[in-house]
Amino acid sequence: MRRCVFLCKRSSGSCPSFSPPFSLSAAPQFRLLSSSGAQKTKWNSTTSAIITNPVLLLLESCTSMRQLKQLQAHMTRTGLMAHTFPASRVLAFCALADAGDVNYARSLFAHIENPNTYMWNTMIRGYSKARMPSSGLTLFGRMISGRVEVDGRSFVFALKACEKFEEVFVGEFVHGRIWKMGFDCDLLVRNGLIHFYTVFRCLDLARRAFDESPVRDVFTWTSMIDGYATHGCPDEALELLDLMLLGDVKPNEVTMIAAVSGCSQKKDLNVGRKLHELIKRENVACSLNLLNALIDMYIKCDCLISAREVFDNMETRDVFSMTSMVNGYAKFGELENARMLFDKMPEKNVVSWSAMIAGYSQNGQPKEALEIFNSMREAGLVPVENTLVCVLSACGQLGRLEVGCWIHNEYILSKKIRFSVILGNALIDMYAKCGCIDAAAAVFDEMTEKDLVSWNSMITGFAAHGHAEEALELFHQLKSTGFRPDKVTFLGVLSACSHGGLLSEGQEYFKDIAREFGIAPQIEHYACMVDLYGRNGLLKEAYELITTMPMLPNEATWGALLSACRTYGNVELGRAVADKLLELNPEDSGIYSLMANIFARGKEWSNMRMVKSMMRERSVKKTPGHSLIEVDGKFHEFLAADGSYLQSEEICLILNHINLLSSWEDSVSGATLG
Structure with a gap:
């Protein structure tokens, strides 16, 4: 007779130690049938028992239901299944393993005469994993109504099931039971409550549970910090980390990932460097996930050098590490380095492709962006929202209306990708830049949800196409909807006035920027006003506006006035404006061309030849x-x-x-x- 020996830590609802006598004379020769496509790793389940029985050891390394059923048959025949611990391990595999079967677990659980707390918890957890939260909560309710002994894990797994629902009130019912049954001081349960409320963005309730916790461990602090960081409250996350450091609790890897994520949102490089130093000082395990978070943080804080340093020192890298660096290189215009790293990637996902497409599109290389998009499609990857936004931007830059229309039909109208506000805005911009202002307006009108970017894009589109009245009418609609115009809105409005020659209206809107909305006019707004004055032949007023601006004039402001000088043949003012422009950018061939045209219109042929001579002397060539x-x-x-x-x-x-x-x-x- 052989014995199976288990050493197990005893606690409420845990698996009991077990050493029953049973016949297992053939155990050493027992072999599992192979399963094609079986997992190579052990299934994800932990036990505090030390197992020496050969059949149960085989169970712990089981990789398929076929193997599990073979083992169960043997265990039933030898009497091993009649004991609690072996039966609980079979149940745990069926309910929790990726290769398991929760329906088989349910049948098995129904045939167990007196399941213990561990088995009930296993089933609740299994239902949650299988996305059957209602079944899990029903089972939890049976535990409560049947007066089955519950432990902290029972509530934690019930809360996990509640996270799968859309409404928070389901979890509030479990919270009520926690208080009623006196588990509110259980640290494990308290941590579960904090995590539950952060999932539903109930940060005030989560913080109340945190503040009322008599004892806090690293998981308590991390759950709250991560909740703040995940839901866009980086300041609160970092403040809580400071409080944590004042106590005796040492942050772990997950804590620091959450804190670094919060810093990424703030884009505060100084805080980011301090967090990196803290990681080194506290000897926090630098896992791949944490190093990836650091790379992402440095890139979002505009420090490519530090991001590259972390990347170069990594022993192992994954697709996320390399994609972050591709995105970083592209963000700083280092497209050659981005493409080189992209081509070297052994594995590319849709985010990798999208980063490369975005890099080309945002750095004025739309042709390459579309070529990469075509290669991505040939590789069999399905684009996501961000991919299409960047591709539509490239279409707008190139005037590739047919490609933009194809994307609209293939992915959005066919509902392969959900039509979002961001995609709607990208379509409006693309159609407007491709000359189809009616199509842009149709998209705008069909959008059930709009943000300020939607309104700004449509106003700017109308303005660019000379539809001043439509642009201004849309501006008044915008104000009536409750949106507050920003500087981009007024840029579109002033541009509409300029293209429509609406001088008095433009002057009033320019005053309203600061008077009514408290926005300090930017240099772009002044450039629009200079253009408006210039189009109306008021060159003196335009010049006075430039010279009284609260900031130094740039090329756009002087350029608008120079263009007006050419239109109205003002040679004297044109010469003075050209001198200002050449001081700012002596290599711009457009300035010389405008000046030559002004002299030609004034029949000052010697001055025109002088301009061309200057271009030759300075080696300036017309683009x-x-x-x-x-x-x-x-x-x-x-x-x-x-x-x-x-x-x-x-x-x-x-x-x-x-x-x-x-x-x-x-x-x-x-x-x-x-």
């Missing part, structure tokens, strides 16, 4: 015009007077034929009319 077309999914860019394109000769030959044909048709048409 050539360019065009971009797509053929078979590839983009081709053409520059004016550039013959380096491989098929330039063939293209020019065809163009010549088209010109000849056009001339012949004109001559034939003229002869017919004659």
